[in-house]
Amino acid sequence: MNRSIAPEIALPHHLDFGIVSKELLDNDFPMYILNGTSQDIFQLSIVFRAGRFFESKRMLAGLCANMILKGTNTKKAYEIAESFDFYGAAVSFKANMYTAELSMYCLTSALPQLLPLLVEVLEDASFPEEELKKAKAKTKQKLAVQWEKNSYIATQHFNEAIFGIEHPFGYHSHLEIIDELNREDVLAHFQKHFQLNNDSFGIIAGKIGEEELKLVNQYLGKLKVLDKGFNHAELQPKAEKEIFIDAKNKLQTAIRVGMPTVNISHPDFDDLQILNTILGGYFGSRLMTNIREEKGFTYGIYSFINPIMDTGYFCIATEVGEKYRNETLREIEIEINRLKNELINDAELSMVKNYMIGQLMKSVDGPLNMISTLKNFLIFEMDLNEINKQLEAIHAIDAQRLKHLAQQYLDYDNMYKVVVG
Amino acid sequence: MNTVQSFTLKNGLSILIDEDKSTPLVTVNILYKVGSKNEDESKTGFAHLFEHFMFEGSKNILHFDSELQKAGGDNNAFTSTDLTNYYESLPATNIETALWLEADRMLELDFNQASLTTQISVVSEEFKQNYLNRPYGDVWHLLMDMCYTVHPYKWPTIGKELAHIEAFTLQETKDFFYKYYRPNNAILSIVGGVKAKEVLPLIEKWFGDIPSGPSIEPLAIKEPKQTAARFLEVERDVPSSVIYKAYHCCNRIHADYYATDIISEILGTGDSSRLTEELVDKLDLCTEIDCYISGTDDENLLIIEAKPSDSISLEQVDAAIQQVLGDFCNQALKDRELEKVLNKAVNYLAFTNENHHNKAFNLAFFKSIDRLDLYNNEQSEYRAVSAEQIMRVSKEILKETNCSTLYYKSTQS
Numbered sequence: 001m002n003r004s005i006a007p008e009i010a011l012p013h014h015l016d017f018g019i020v021s022k023e024l025l026d027n028d029f030p031m032y033i034l035n036g037t038s039q040d041i042f043q044l045s046i047v048f049r050a051g052r053f054f055e056s057k058r059m060l061a062g063l064c065a066n067m068i069l070k071g072t073n074t075k076k077a078y079e080i081a082e083s084f085d086f087y088g089a090a091v092s093f094k095a096n097m098y099t100a101e102l103s104m105y106c107l108t109s110a111l112p113q114l115l116p117l118l119v120e121v122l123e124d125a126s127f128p129e130e131e132l133k134k135a136k137a138k139t140k141q142k143l144a145v146q147w148e149k150n151s152y153i154a155t156q157h158f159n160e161a162i163f164g165i166e167h168p169f170g171y172h173s174h175l176e177i178i179d180e181l182n183r184e185d186v187l188a189h190f191q192k193h194f195q196l197n198n199d200s201f202g203i204i205a206g207k208i209g210e211e212e213l214k215l216v217n218q219y220l221g222k223l224k225v226l227d228k229g230f231n232h233a234e235l236q237p238k239a240e241k242e243i244f245i246d247a248k249n250k251l252q253t254a255i256r257v258g259m260p261t262v263n264i265s266h267p268d269f270d271d272l273q274i275l276n277t278i279l280g281g282y283f284g285s286r287l288m289t290n291i292r293e294e295k296g297f298t299y300g301i302y303s304f305i306n307p308i309m310d311t312g313y314f315c316i317a318t319e320v321g322e323k324y325r326n327e328t329l330r331e332i333e334i335e336i337n338r339l340k341n342e343l344i345n346d347a348e349l350s351m352v353k354n355y356m357i358g359q360l361m362k363s364v365d366g367p368l369n370m371i372s373t374l375k376n377f378l379i380f381e382m383d384l385n386e387i388n389k390q391l392e393a394i395h396a397i398d399a400q401r402l403k404h405l406a407q408q409y410l411d412y413d414n415m416y417k418v419v420v421g
Numbered sequence: 422m423n424t425v426q427s428f429t430l431k432n433g434l435s436i437l438i439d440e441d442k443s444t445p446l447v448t449v450n451i452l453y454k455v456g457s458k459n460e461d462e463s464k465t466g467f468a469h470l471f472e473h474f475m476f477e478g479s480k481n482i483l484h485f486d487s488e489l490q491k492a493g494g495d496n497n498a499f500t501s502t503d504l505t506n507y508y509e510s511l512p513a514t515n516i517e518t519a520l521w522l523e524a525d526r527m528l529e530l531d532f533n534q535a536s537l538t539t540q541i542s543v544v545s546e547e548f549k550q551n552y553l554n555r556p557y558g559d560v561w562h563l564l565m566d567m568c569y570t571v572h573p574y575k576w577p578t579i580g581k582e583l584a585h586i587e588a589f590t591l592q593e594t595k596d597f598f599y600k601y602y603r604p605n606n607a608i609l610s611i612v613g614g615v616k617a618k619e620v621l622p623l624i625e626k627w628f629g630d631i632p633s634g635p636s637i638e639p640l641a642i643k644e645p646k647q648t649a650a651r652f653l654e655v656e657r658d659v660p661s662s663v664i665y666k667a668y669h670c671c672n673r674i675h676a677d678y679y680a681t682d683i684i685s686e687i688l689g690t691g692d693s694s695r696l697t698e699e700l701v702d703k704l705d706l707c708t709e710i711d712c713y714i715s716g717t718d719d720e721n722l723l724i725i726e727a728k729p730s731d732s733i734s735l736e737q738v739d740a741a742i743q744q745v746l747g748d749f750c751n752q753a754l755k756d757r758e759l760e761k762v763l764n765k766a767v768n769y770l771a772f773t774n775e776n777h778h779n780k781a782f783n784l785a786f787f788k789s790i791d792r793l794d795l796y797n798n799e800q801s802e803y804r805a806v807s808a809e810q811i812m813r814v815s816k817e818i819l820k821e822t823n824c825s826t827l828y829y830k831s832t833q834s
Contacts, residue, residue, distance in 0.1 A: 001626065003481040003525055007517035009492045012445075038443055039771040069692075078702050081692035086761045088768030107768055134701070137730055138708040144660030148556040248658075251554040252546070283495070284486050296542025299550050319550050351491045358493025361512055365446055368775055 017364035025221030034205035034367035042206035050100035050193035061095035070131040115219035150254035158256040164236025199228035205367035253421030258315035264307040270393040297324035339406035343399040433605025447613025449519040452785035455601035466580020469500040477536035479526035492518035513614035524627035572644035603634025610784040654828040665827040
């Protein structure tokens with residue numbers, strides 16, 4: 001036996017992930033169904049168009065999401081929490097930049113008790129003044145801690161650079177803004193946006209039979225479905241590319257390097273994801289290998305592409321020892337230019353391809369993993385067939401195409417460099 | 422119900438396999454029974470640093486991660502006070518790659534100084550990122566050092582100080598490896614879309630001839646019983662103050678473990694817990710409060726942490742916590758509270774059992790504490806806890822003489 005020879009491997013050319021069905025509830029709200037867990041569990045996810053993009057005042061979306069479970073016209077916050085807790089369920093509302101989400105995890109057997117409660121909350125959340133006061137205090141306390149972290153400060157400035165300080169994705173989350181929000185603002189955001197509308201959808205995953213579907217329809221199918229909300233915001237990217245922020249904590253410097261890029265609906269997007277993976281999208285990436293594994297400047301360095309609404313951005317993020325900051329920026333530039341000037345060799349390319357195929361398999365490994373995968377496609381009006389398109393793109397791509405993409409999409413001089421420390 | 426097949430190789434390696442036909446993937450998990458509790462107080466942080474070193478190449482394989490990625494897999498590892506755990510998750514067709522990789526680094530590492538130097542630097546940056554350059558980053562250093570006087574839980578897994586990490590030598594990595602990273606001190610667990618009868622010969626092939634090491638005696642050191650209240654106050658440049666109260670309680674395999682876990686749940690997990698209801702909802706003394714147990718193998722801690730509301734002092738919060746605990750110990754438990762906690766446990770276990778990765782770790786972990794039966798029966802452990810047991814245990818542990826209190830005061834507010 002020769003221990004230096006790797007065993008044979010095999011990877012799929014097509015992924016089968018069972019059937020995703022879609023039902024229209026009685027109110028015509030689309031509900032996607034991922035059936036087939038081994039345990040008697042149930043997970044519900046509803047995506048609302050209710051994130052920062054739809055705010056009438058800044059920081060409203062997050063505060064609103066935090067308060068939805070804090071009382072209805074007949075139930076106090078404690079009663080609601082106790083009822084969900086009693087059945088062992090976990091429920092949460094969360095606001096993102098564009099979307100907002102409801103998640104509920106529970107046992108299938110608890111649905112008859114939990115669904116009516118959830119519907120009551122969705123129809124009748126009351127945002128009591130005393131709970132608003134507490135929610136504001138808690139939010140401010142948490143934010144104050146965030147602003148102590150160089151990584152948080154860097155992300156705030158990076159978003160500002162990409163979108164503009166006046167844009168809903170680009171404004172800074174300052175504590176003081178919270179004080180200006182009142183109950184009417186929060187209630188209005190809830191009533192207008194945290195509702196089913198003809199641009200939102202739901203996904204259920206778990207062991208789902210006719211009985212469970214009937215219950216879901218009985219309760220969620222009677223909710224009102226509104227017309228989708230509108231808003232408009234101009235992108236105002238910052239002219240200045242290099243942003244240095246002097247922060248209190250000096251031990252480590254937080255670095256963000258990136259630029260706007262194409263969206264998931266662009267034909268180059270799947271290929272660009274492969275390029276991103278090579279650069280900084282996995283543990284074996286060039287940035288991680290160079291800056292962590294060879295030089296030891298950092299605990300971690302990653303790059304990612306974040307598609308958001310009709311735009312998107314590319315970003316490299318790391319925290320490095322203070323004395324390594326300039327050298328790290330130089331190495332980032334070198335790695336970007338290598339992609340533009342050199343062809344990737346076969347060994348590295350096949351490693352990246354195989355790794356990404358494994359990740360695709362994981363993303364559809366059972367209903368619970370599929371729920372977030374499907375959600376991310378549906379937000380962009382795509383479906384799970386996209387997985388096999390991505391798989392095809394991975395199998396098809398070659399070194400020439402990657403070099404060409406790097407030349408087209410990556411331009412270090414034109415990238416924002418945010419340095420906080 | 423999961424069906425576990427259990428084997429032991431001649432060199433002492435424990436093997437556990439749970440076939441899960443629902444997934445085309447597999448998790449290969451290796452647990453080594455060594456953690457920061459096996460360190461010397463003057464040389465802390467080594468078990469964790471060594472975990473990093475395990476990825477720096479082995480006798481016959483230059484790049485662990487690259488080989489795994491080629492097989493479509495990914496991996497990670499963590500070190501705790503009691504154990505060091507490694508796993509690979511990959512397409513089940515390629516399971517042999519994971520076995521080949523894990524076997525080679527169990528056989529012998531590529532002990533080289535350059536790799537050690539780099540990983541010392543990486544871990545130093547990790548220390549800075551998570552402990553030194555982060556608000557509240559030194560809480561665990563302070564709290565554990567107060568709670569434990571002799572037991573090695575007194576320092577966190579990352580290490581007591583940066584200087585310890587910077588001082589490790591190549592010889593120490595060799596000594597550590599040949600003492601703790603031998604097959605007889607390891608548990609290999611596999612959960613996913615594979616068949617035991619096909620995997621076993623592969624395990625025998627790659628691991629069978631790795632020599633055993635010395636047998637490792639369980640740690641003899643016992644933390645003496647705490648008899649008087651302990652208190653520490655520090656001032657830090659953080660946005661808000663925070664209080665920690667830590668109470669000694671039983672070890673992981675003690676008959677009271679699940680009762681203790683239930684106590685922590687009733688007191689402080691979720692928005693309907695006793696402490697949240699009283700201190701956040703009714704009295705508005707805190708913005709948040711939590712209670713949990715540390716979950717270590719040896720004697721545990723039940724920990725309460727709370728952030729006061731604006732203009733409320735830590736002293737006021739401390740007094741209110743003691744009031745809630747006093748009431749809890751002196752009043753009968755509500756049936757509904759106990760039922761709630763059981764429902765939570767059932768939910769948690771059902772979701773855990775849906776995930777082959779969690780299952781693989783649980784298999785190895787339960788084996789490491791000699792309670793493999795818990796893999797399928799943890800639910801009945803929770804069900805067996807009575808209200809009387811909860812009351813008795815609460816009275817034993819929830820008292821100031823058994824408590825270490827940390828006031829972490831903000832200089833900003």
